[in-house]
Amino acid sequence: MCGIAGLLTTGRVEEATVRAMADALAHRGPDGSGVWRDEAAGIGFGHRRLSIVDLSEAGQQPFHSRCGRYVLTFNGEIYNHALLRRELEALEAIEWRGHSDTETLIEAIARWGLEGALQRCSGMFALGLWDRETRQLSLARDRVGEKPLFYGWTGDKLLFASSLASIRAVPGFVAESDPDITALYLRFNYVPAPFSIHRGIYKVMPGTIVTLDARTIAAPPVLPPAVPSRAPGLACSRYWSLAEVVRAGKRxxxxxxxxxxxxxxxxxxxxxxxxxxxxxxxxxxxxxxxxxxxxxxxxxxxxxxxxxxxxxxxxxxxxxxxxxxxxxxxxxxxxxxxxxxxxxxxxxxxxxxxxxxxxxxxxxxxxxxxxxxxxxxxxxxxxxxxxxxxxxxGGYNRYTMTSRIFDRLSLVPASGRRGLGRLLGAVSADMLDRLGGLPFVPALPMLGNKVHKVARAMRSGGELAEIYAAFTEEWHAGVPIAHPARLALPAAEPIDGLxxxxxxxxxxxxxxxxxxxxxxxxxxxxxxxxxxxxxxxxxxxxxxxxxxxxxxxxxxxxxxxxxxxxxxxxxxxxxIERPKAGFGVPLGRWLRGPLRPWAEALLAPAALAQVEGLDARAVRTRWEQHQRGTHDWTGALWSVLMLMGWQGRC
The missing domain is CATH 3.40.50.620 (HUPs)
Known part of the structure; x- marks a missing residue:
């Protein structure tokens, strides 16, 4: 496991810049570092190493293919690399330098191309690959996004890295955010891919290869490329599709x-x-x-x-x-x-x-x-x-609750369902927690929080997407951003029969x-x-x-x-048999106790006013309701607290 970074530029490749990008990832790779540059091509790679497989110098990166065509900076593990080695050895005699999975991967790329190699790989990873022949940079991420990979443009540079901190280490980079992205964050409690919190910096989507060349530096895309897509100097393609896996399983x-x-x-x-x-x-x-x-x-x-x-x-x-x-x-x-x-x-x-x-x-x-x-x-x-x-x-409560509740309530008029939802939502989470275990009341961990999510779902319009949002979005319909423009997220490929x-x-x-x-x-x-x-x-x-x-x-x-x-x-x-509790700290209680002074400082009206578009009154209302114990707004408040803490650090 490692940290990777790099840049493609129409200007000079400064070793100090590449090294600064890599050093910002030292926590991801404390065991070694490496920098490679090709001044003529305008490309530079940085790497920080956490030694897991092949602890010798033979595992150091950036890594060069035996044929000399490819240079790789790689973060992750290829779990089936021993099988791939045997497959490669059956095709040609290979004198391996060591036993790292990185070496296996780059030789697989040299043999089958990047897409063909990744289709054969089982693992978690993010990578940057330079093709000396085509003078193209390819960025790729594992199938379900276990490892991060950011990329974007600033000035005369195209940047990529495992972390935004690495990108912020580049001289001249201006870390801009806007209410549109903040609204997405407050809606989901995370910034959904392909966006990042910084304008013009994107996330490589899981299961995807993004291939770029220097032409994109002069005219970077305003929005992240769709999958699949092609434009001058840029191509985006999938090497793995969840939708295809789902369809195959359903067939x-x-x-x-x-x-x-x-x-x-x-x-x-x-x-x-x-x-x-x-x-x-x-x-x-x-x-x-x-x-x-x-x-x-x-x-x-x-x-x-x-x-x-x-x-x-x-x-x-x-x-x-x-x-x-x-x-x-x-x-x-x-x-x-x-x-x-x-x-x-x-x-x-x-x-x-x-x-x-x-x-x-x-x-x-x-x-x-x-x-x-x-x-x-x-x-x-x-x-x-x-x-x-x-x-x-099917482990989450929302999977079992949705059908169990709404099938039983299907005969109840929508107005009655919404009224019952409002009634349940009016009972404080603390009181519902205290009711747990009484006759006819299930003894569930965090019962009040679960009941309030059900109440939100009952107040929705009844469409599955609205019910899903009620269970998963803490602010639900009340995201506290003034008139947010709605950025379009990539639409999930539709699948019939689910x-x-x-x-x-x-x-x-x-x-x-x-x-x-x-x-x-x-x-x-x-x-x-x-x-x-x-x-x-x-x-x-x-x-x-x-x-x-x-x-x-x-x-x-x-x-x-x-x-x-x-x-x-x-x-x-x-x-084994007991109610699912989730994995977390008693945060709601701590926000009323030992964490209250810390949170109060971050949620002070003057502090909230520093975030463009943030509705301070809506935030303060929920904070005061939470303190009185009439509502459990832990999730919604935590999203604002983490936003405010991040604003103060970055």
Missing amino acids: APEHDPDRALAELERTLSTAVAQQTMADVPIGAFLSGGVDSSLIVALMQRAIGSRVRTFTIGFAEPEHDEAPHAAAIARHLGTEHHQHYVTADESVDVIAAMPSIYDEPFADSSQIATHILSRVTRRHVTVALSGDGGDELF SREEQMMYWDILSYLPDDIMTKVDRASMAVSLEVRAPMLDRDVIACAWATPLSLKIRDGQSKWLMRQLLYRHVPRAL
Whole structure:
């Protein structure tokens, strides 16, 4: 795992500039650095290395192909690179310089071209590739956006990097933002791709190759290129399409539970085994939920020895899953480490969030994820996680709630449904939490927050997109930006025949997974130089998931049914069956307590007035309602707090 950066210019390639871009990524690669320039071509690459596979000098980057045509700066892991090496060796005799996956990748590119090589690769990555023959720069990102990659133009330069901090390190770069992008951020709690918070800087979309040459410097695009598209000096294409995977799975679903279970076990076991590849210590996150428990169980079987597992806990019982994780660790026999988080510790971490996430980002579980990463890094350099299981196998409450609630309410007139939604929304979240566990009231973690999301969905117009927005957008219809212009996001390729639940899973994998979940994990872990791998996001596991019909994912109201059947082979059912709690700190309570002075300073009217277009009155209203306890506006307020913190840092 590494940090990459580079520039293409019609002017002079200053080594100091390329090195400054790379040095801004030192946290992503503390083990080494490299700079390469070609003055005649106007190209320069920088690299920061976190040594994972092949710790020798043979793994140093930027990397040159044996034929001399290609130069590569690469961030990530190619998990099947040993198989690719054998395939390449069957075609020609190759004298390898080392055993790094970067060397395998560049020789695969030399043999099959970039698109052909990436189609063969299983992994997580972002890369910059210079083709000396065509004098073109290609940028590419993995299938589901596990690794970040930004690009854009300033003056006489085309820039790319793993981080916006690297781009801001370029002399003369002006970091501009505007209310349009701020509105998108406040709507989603993240800046959705292909946009970044800075005007003129974009994100490479997952599964995509962007190829550019110097002609774009004179006339950079005003908006990010669509996929696919072509313009003078610029081409954008997909080497992998989620829509095609979904259609293929829907054409040939596996309805037999035994065969579906066997295929899930085969593909996930292979992915876990491949992702234990490392020349450094490796462990796993263990929350005690279905996803992480299954990964740990399969990992223990794959490596044949005790896995090192890590979890964090909280004093507040509704947020504390550490006892569940410890019980599963005891059953599996792992070397388990747990750490209890205090409010004071979180305050210190929160102050660093705007620097760790170098554009505004407001998934509050970012705090817990960073603390967990920091604890884990004391013992290992690589950790496996269960990320992706919810989106692929129906784990989120919104998937089960949507049909359960709206099928039952379909006979209720829309006006009555909206009235009931308003009534539920008027009950404070704290009171709903206190009602949990009483007769006829489910004892769910964060019950009030869940009920308020349901209430918002009931007040919507009934269209699936509106219901989905009510569950996922914290400000929902009240984004506090004065007259925001609506930037168009890339439309999801339509797929016929999807159920409501499958449609939401499809939307989640396209945007929420890369722009929220994987952004959270990447920044939180790489801030402490920890590599996190997600076997659930292996390409074959994704294909397996979409060939699994909904009836084997959600059954009798239970989510991730097929995954549970596989897990029960390793862990007793009694250790697993409990309500899904999510992974986060008791932030809403802390905003009324130890975090209140910090938040009050950021949300002061004078401070809010510094953000162009921000409706300070709307923000203050929600802040005061939250303090009174009549509403739980944690998510909405956190988005503004992270925006204000970022404004003060960047």
